[in-house]
Amino acid sequence: MNSLIPTSRVSFMQDPGSGVVPENFKQTFHYLQGNGVYEEGMMHFLKVMKSSIWSHYGAFINDAQALAAIFMLIFFAIKSYEMIAGDKQLEIMPLLRPFGLVMVILWWGIFVKVVAYPTDLVANKTEAMFEGNQAVITNLRLQRAQLMFEVSNQLLKVQAETETAKVEADTWYENAWESVKSSVKEGFSEVWNPIVELRNRMQVNLQLLVTTILETLALWFLRICVYVILLIQIIFSTILIILGPFSVAISILPAFRDSFSTWVARFISVNLYSGIAYLVLYVASLFQQYALDAEIYRYGALLKPDAELMDRLYAFSTNGIYSYGMVIVTFLIGGLTMLTVPSISTWIVSTSGISSATSSMFRGASTFARMATKLMKGK
Numbered sequence: 001m002n003s004l005i006p007t008s009r010v011s012f013m014q015d016p017g018s019g020v021v022p023e024n025f026k027q028t029f030h031y032l033q034g035n036g037v038y039e040e041g042m043m044h045f046l047k048v049m050k051s052s053i054w055s056h057y058g059a060f061i062n063d064a065q066a067l068a069a070i071f072m073l074i075f076f077a078i079k080s081y082e083m084i085a086g087d088k089q090l091e092i093m094p095l096l097r098p099f100g101l102v103m104v105i106l107w108w109g110i111f112v113k114v115v116a117y118p119t120d121l122v123a124n125k126t127e128a129m130f131e132g133n134q135a136v137i138t139n140l141r142l143q144r145a146q147l148m149f150e151v152s153n154q155l156l157k158v159q160a161e162t163e164t165a166k167v168e169a170d171t172w173y174e175n176a177w178e179s180v181k182s183s184v185k186e187g188f189s190e191v192w193n194p195i196v197e198l199r200n201r202m203q204v205n206l207q208l209l210v211t212t213i214l215e216t217l218a219l220w221f222l223r224i225c226v227y228v229i230l231l232i233q234i235i236f237s238t239i240l241i242i243l244g245p246f247s248v249a250i251s252i253l254p255a256f257r258d259s260f261s262t263w264v265a266r267f268i269s270v271n272l273y274s275g276i277a278y279l280v281l282y283v284a285s286l287f288q289q290y291a292l293d294a295e296i297y298r299y300g301a302l303l304k305p306d307a308e309l310m311d312r313l314y315a316f317s318t319n320g321i322y323s324y325g326m327v328i329v330t331f332l333i334g335g336l337t338m339l340t341v342p343s344i345s346t347w348i349v350s351t352s353g354i355s356s357a358t359s360s361m362f363r364g365a366s367t368f369a370r371m372a373t374k375l376m377k378g379k
Helices: 007-013 023-033 040-054 057-085 092-106 108-179 183-201 205-250 259-302 309-317 326-338 341-348 353-378
Strands: none
Touching: 040 205, 057 092, 057 108, 057 205, 092 108, 092 205, 108 205, 108 259, 205 259, 205 326, 205 341, 259 326, 259 341
């Protein structure tokens, strides 16, 4: 990714002032923003939650076995009647299918693990790619946060200098007004007014607050999108695992023959969420790395002492927020891309039920949000 950044930027970011972050600053930053773009505690909780819920796969095994026995009797009765009537000849393989389906129900836990194994391999590889880049992202976020802190300190220093200049100017102005002619007032205004104007433009605290709010909202939008997709995968896969034996049992009947193959396709599609999600997060992390590198370079250039320092600080302070916006945009893009994971999974394993269920859930959530907004406005 660094190959996308000019050599001058990379060499600048390797300077001691931009690469070394104090330990106390790291602890404070992790306390306020979490120990990564995606908090490790929440990601670990989702993994443990998935393993814990999947262990309840046998809740309806006995009921499914009873239904399978009933459906087998119906199936054999239908086949026997067809052969007695002369409509069908004796075929051995179709008669063995119900026994195979019953064996699937009896060994349901092992069967689920076998079906999930390929998708777990994909998830493990993409997760390794994603986690390998997170240490770089975390380090860049720390460097950027420290540079933002140094920029705010520089602006506060300039604000303090202009405040002192104003006080001194007021004192001198009062003395001059009492001792000299009124023409001094007009001449001094030309010097004093630009100082007061510069002081007013260097109001740092409000802009820092707005910047923090915007970046926090963008970060939590990304996190919520990631957590929601992974949580949807856990919920859907759990429902499919717990109620899956009924799909296997009912597929014994000729009229519902495709229910078992449909269940397998949907389970694979849902289980691919993790692999696709980590792949999307890896690609999004590359965008985040570029944005962080670019903003680190710009913040470093903003602090570079030279004759144009005041001009750069003045231009930066008039932006409205103390951010270049690139990192915020990458967070928003990453969150929006995560919402496409259910649709992407259907490209690999074609199934319509999962996409429609996901769409219905998002529509319900948006409807609930609109209702809550109306209630709040009514109050």
